[in-house]
Amino acid sequence: MTAILRAGEIVADDWTVVEDGRTELGAAGGKVIVTLARWREEREALVAAHAAVGVLVPNTADIEAVYPEISDRPLIALQFPAFADGRALSQAVVLRKRLRFAGELRAVGDIIRDLVFWLGRCGFDSIVPRKDQDLEGCRAALGELSVAYQASADGHTPVWVRRRSGVAALS
């Protein structure tokens, strides 16, 4: 099994990613992640055959438009085709803050250690680093900066709000 970051810890991944075109869907009764296209076509069969089905959404998708189809999923995965392509960061913030998605939010793709901090701040609690990345370094990167000006989706209080109750107490 692949090791990933979940909720700030290094854990073995219990999900299997099933690429389009593959008929074999991983261990029966297991947890699988399928593309949005496949989810739309085979929803009932997928749910019937697996303990859990997560959905991989392209970073070009209108996440609000798609959400009604996937709002009950235990896992949503968002894509980073290149680490400097930040479209999925906005999708993540909208999912967490506006749509109130509370399930596992996973980042997949070209994920390097130096993207991890920003993923955490945007509400990803599940991160699959690129194969060559140092997992321990990735885990440490989640806490690289302890202060932040904005709220984003990781529980920080915006700095202008914090200052309302007495200036600059560091949390």
Add this chain to the structure above:
Amino acid sequence: MYRYDAIDHALVTQRVAQFRDQTRRFLAGELSEEEFRHLRLRNGLYQQRFAPMLRISVPYGLLESAQLRKMAHVVRKYDKGYAHFTTRQNIQLNWPKLEQVPDLLAELAEVQLHGIQACGNDTRNITSDYLAGVAADEHIDPRPYCELLRQYVTLNPEFYWLPRKFKFGFTGAAVDRAATRTNDVAVHLVRRADGAIGYRFFVGGGLGRLPMLGQEMNAFVPESDLLRYTCAVLRTFNRFGRRDNIHKARIKIVLREWGIERFRAAIEEEYAKINASVEGDELLLLPEDVERIRAHFTTPGYKPQAEAGADVAAIAARDAGFAAWIKRNVRAHKVPGYRVVFVSLKAPDHVPGDCTAEQFEALADICDSYSFGELRSTYDQNLVLADVAERDLYEVWRRLDAVKLATPNIGLVTDIVSCPGLDFCSLANAGSIGVAQDIYRRFDTLDAQYEIGAIRITISGCMNGCGHHSVGHIGILGVDKHGEEWYQVTLGGSPGNDAAIGERIGRALARDEIADGVERLIRGYLELRCDEDETFIECYRRLGMAPFKARLYLNESEAVAA
């Protein structure tokens, strides 16, 4: 001046540690060149031709003496004894060594300076009015709003990996002194008839390829919604900005491809959704939030007795050098007895915008003694002492003159705006500093400059346009033709209230033709103007391109060609 609290300090300090580790991993081979490129850019570090360049953000162009002394120190310790002021009010070091940059940044962090988001595809330093707080035409001081916006966009995780760079220009005055509409977003503070403060938002400006001026998106966003509306614009850009072609990745391209109605509708829809969600609550600014930041920008302790000072006119009558400087580099102040002093970084045989360690130190002393310890940088690469008492003017002039900072040429033909060009920059196609100096020499007598009057010559060494050639009255763009440096000339650009993108006049001129060509354009203007009060730009707007074209090109067929 905004003073950091514990949160700001912790952020900048931790940021240095983060970059120190990234640099270490790069030097150890753990980060690829491409990966590290994105990381160093977000700390202001750019790879130039011969060495890295470090761009240091000067938030809305405001500096204080401790920062100037620190600049003197770091340019001696880490560089070659000088730095360069840019058209975005920032400072660049040309020769730092990569392995020393973390130490350099740590020293800068001691005085609230940093290179965070100075380069890279992120939100850049906010530029603003260099006369904020002292201009008579100002209705609302923009600095507190700039600072609130600065904090919102600094290390904002959602907007840290944008399709392309993203710039803000901010003003609260009738006269636009920050070229605001050349930015991706321009914010104009306005006061409605009922007294309510708000923001007029322009979006989609940008120089470089396909230069465009920002278009009005919303005529009145309420004061509480600065961050909400900004979030809507940035999210729309992050989502829809093109990522397939770096030359088409700025927000202006989305505007161009969609048209203004669709573009505005997308932003307004997102704005409405933000306002209706928990995000809207978090992003809402309360009056006390603005007041808390406004308290940092106090009015200096102006002394009423300043009025009863030396008789400036009497001294000027005795000293022609002082008189020339008063005439060109000193402007009115809203407080009686005070003046605004421009510090020219355009001395003869001097690289436009450059400032040496000795000059930084002299400026620190001068602003401590005579301008409440503060200095501003301008988008045309000069500096401003915003609060000088009239009785101190002679001493300030004497001290500035001693370090070659009193050239009386603000706004004149030798006040040339120029990027570093091919001498430094790896993007450049052609030199710009040498061209600036050649043009300078054609007009370096003061009489000639005064006769020509107000004119704005701007030079960029490539179409990325750091020298703002698109908004020069005479804009010069360096291009590469088969390994040779050539120069395209545009006329009629302007960065201010009458903002306009210059029009290309015709074929490019060779390196040995360009200074002659510019001289012919200016001599032509002197013949063409209806009287001495008509400026170059007014004359061009009245007459159009043709008579200037006829003077630029000696060959008749070129001159009449469309």
